[in-house]
Amino acid sequence: MKQTSLIRIITASVLLFGMMTWGGFSAYANLKIVAKVNGKPITNYDVDQRARFLKAVTNLPETENIEKQIRKDALQMLVDDTLKMQVALTTNASVRQQADGPAANLIEQSFSSDDETGSAALRRMNLNYDSVKTKFATDLIWSGYLQDKLAD
DSSP, X not given: OHHHHHHHHHHHHHHHHHHHXXXXXXXXXXXXXXXXXXXXXXXXXXXXHHHHHHHHHHOOOOOHHHHHHHHHHHHHHHHHXXXXXXXXXXXXXXXXXXXXHHHHHHHHHHHXXXXXXXXXXXXXXXXXXXXXXXXXXXXXXXXXXXXXXXXO
């Protein structure tokens, strides 16, 4: 189990490095850690993606003040999501994998139309599918966690 996780981490690191080196990921060659939550990094890419998501779902006008507030909110939401996920994982280590399917379904329900799939809509909006899926998975996991804790 631990060996499989290590292989995944190494593979992801090699792929990320390769994409950054060969230009496939040049927009984020300057990837920076902007916060750490109990050792888990949050990068500028994560904040950019969450800010884009918030802009897409709120349709707020694009002003400098709103942009600053959205980025501030995006970072705070990512910190909150990381904490929520860490707490939920302490009770059930497999909860993340269990939430992947329902999160993907939520993406389809929320973003698909007669003309395009949810993943195609996210690409059109320049949103990373995995970032949105992680956000939805965290919401589902936290909701389930609270229901379990407050069931009494």
